[in-house]
Amino acid sequence: MRRLGPLYGGAVALVRSTPWRWPDAVTDEPRSPIWLVALGAPIGVAAWAVAALAHGAGMPAAIGAVLGIAMLTAASAALIERGLAERVDHWQGQARPTTAAVVTLVFVTALRIAAFASVDPARWLGVLVAAALTGRWAAVFLQAVGEPIRDDDAGRSLVATQAPAWLAAAMGLAVAAIAVLALGKIGVVAVVFAAALAFAIGLDAQRRDGSLSAPAVAMAAAVGEIAVLLVATI
Numbered sequence: 001m002r003r004l005g006p007l008y009g010g011a012v013a014l015v016r017s018t019p020w021r022w023p024d025a026v027t028d029e030p031r032s033p034i035w036l037v038a039l040g041a042p043i044g045v046a047a048w049a050v051a052a053l054a055h056g057a058g059m060p061a062a063i064g065a066v067l068g069i070a071m072l073t074a075a076s077a078a079l080i081e082r083g084l085a086e087r088v089d090h091w092q093g094q095a096r097p098t099t100a101a102v103v104t105l106v107f108v109t110a111l112r113i114a115a116f117a118s119v120d121p122a123r124w125l126g127v128l129v130a131a132a133l134t135g136r137w138a139a140v141f142l143q144a145v146g147e148p149i150r151d152d153d154a155g156r157s158l159v160a161t162q163a164p165a166w167l168a169a170a171m172g173l174a175v176a177a178i179a180v181l182a183l184g185k186i187g188v189v190a191v192v193f194a195a196a197l198a199f200a201i202g203l204d205a206q207r208r209d210g211s212l213s214a215p216a217v218a219m220a221a222a223v224g225e226i227a228v229l230l231v232a233t234i
Helices: 005-017 033-038 040-056 061-075 079-092 099-117 121-145 165-183 187-209 214-232
Strands: none
Touching: 005 033, 033 040, 033 121, 033 165, 040 061, 040 121, 061 099, 061 121, 079 099, 079 187, 079 214, 099 121, 099 214, 121 165, 121 187, 121 214, 165 187, 165 214, 187 214
16 A cells, blocks of 8 residues: 555555456455546557457457457456346346346347447547446446445445545546547537436335445446447447
8 A cells, every 4th residue: 555655546446346456465445436437448448459459450340349348348347247137137036147137238238339330440449438437437426326335245346435426526527528529529418318327227226225236336337338339329
């Protein structure tokens, strides 16, 4: 902690919300919402690098899109996909993977790939960065407007300390600005849509469970990413 100084919070978020491994010196400290969102930028860049390299090597744009979305998933340790499946299982009243969860996950993945494949490769970098940032911000936004999550198992997740309203709003404005750079003025629509869907997910979690959970937060991140990818096709 002393060696990393102010970057320690970033190291914790990196270890707890990506596949990155770190020495045991990085403990399970509370994850900073700022760092949790900020990590969306390098994740988006990594996904773009894989997609661009594949396309630059002569592969069809569709293949590059598939690989880019795959890297977006891998760089976030599949937290969004796993949480989405767990949330659907919870709706079904099951503790193990159900057919509904598998079908939902396949559909969402296919939708993300199809949407991204329809985007001009020249816009891939901005779209992927905006999608990763918006997804993570939607997760933080949901936690900011809901009750703190107390049942996180201290493993990898998008659970963070509850951000005050002003901080969630400031991060939202920053993410919206990046979305506008990537998508044009319609980028604001994507961020607002992501916030509205995240809020709806929170209401459903409150009605069903009385509190938020890590899978509900991951589902908010999923709709945030999808909102950007779909708007990018317009």
